[in-house]
Amino acid sequence: MAEALRVAFDPHCELHTVLEDGTRLLMRSLRPADEEAVAEAFRHLSPDAIYFRFWSRFREVNPRLIEQICSPDQKDHAGWVILHESRTDIPCVAGASLWRMKDEPEVAEVSFTVADEFQERGLGTLLLAVLWEHAAALGIQKLVGHVLRENIVMRAWWSALGATEVSGQRHYVTTLLLDETLLESTSAGDRLRQKLAWVRTCMNEGAPPDTRA
Ligand SMILES: CC(C)(COP(=O)(O)OP(=O)(O)OC[C@H]1O[C@@H](n2cnc3c(N)ncnc32)[C@H](O)[C@@H]1OP(=O)(O)O)[C@@H](O)C(=O)NCCC(=O)NCCS
Secondary structure (H helix, E strand, O other), rough: HHHHHHOOOOOOEEEEEEEEOOOEEEEOOOOOOHHHHHHHHHHHHHHHHHHHHHHHOOOOOOOOHHHHHOOOOOOOEEEEEEEEOOOOOOOOOEEEOOOOOOOOOOEEEEEEOOHHHHOOOOOOHHHHHHHHHHHHHHHOOOOOOEOOOOOOHHHHHHHOOOOOEEEOOOOOOOOOOEOHHHHHHHHHHHHHHHHHHHHHHHHHOOOOOOOEE
């Protein structure tokens, strides 16, 4: 019944949120005009964050990859960015993408990056919630992360949600089913449930309310 009341997911919706310290943030789909800001945001990341995201310790991310990240087709590739509403010296606060797998169209690979100074403030969870809803609207049933063995934070986070891990050579393939009833009753699971409900409210009400991330 609740499903029947849901409106279509709008990838062009802009969602506003406020951190505990009052920082106001805007979350929206990535677009080609974001390329320079995204490149600059990657330059600001710590070496460890770069390594966990790209599995390599370079300083400059390949411009072709940035172009791809910033060109979602809203069908097989979706991407979201979180921007600071008042600080122009912070190019991007966080971002995440999903890419549908060619040989398994109901599965999408995901990646997340949260600027070091904004980590552990709920933004990874917020991005996962919007990607989850976006993926579900695209008929995707599973999100898959390729996570380096030493990326304890990402592994612990997804494990606390109920994701399953399969071991690879350098990494784990961690899989999250897009079925809210399977989310674990952990703080990570509870927070994700709250953010999923919030994203749906934003989509349903058109003008998203401010909320605490
Ligand atoms: C992984 C990452 C995206 C998480 O983003 P985040 O904004 O910190 O995530 P959240 O604040 O929503 O936290 C999610 C969970 O992880 C926990 N967590 C996040 N950072 C943590 C840390 N440094 N130590 C311990 N726990 C941590 C949070 O406490 C939360 O769990 P809880 O709800 O039970 O408290 C972020 O650490 C990051 O960008 N890392 C570098 C790049 C990367 O590893 N990307 C993933 C590869 S695909």
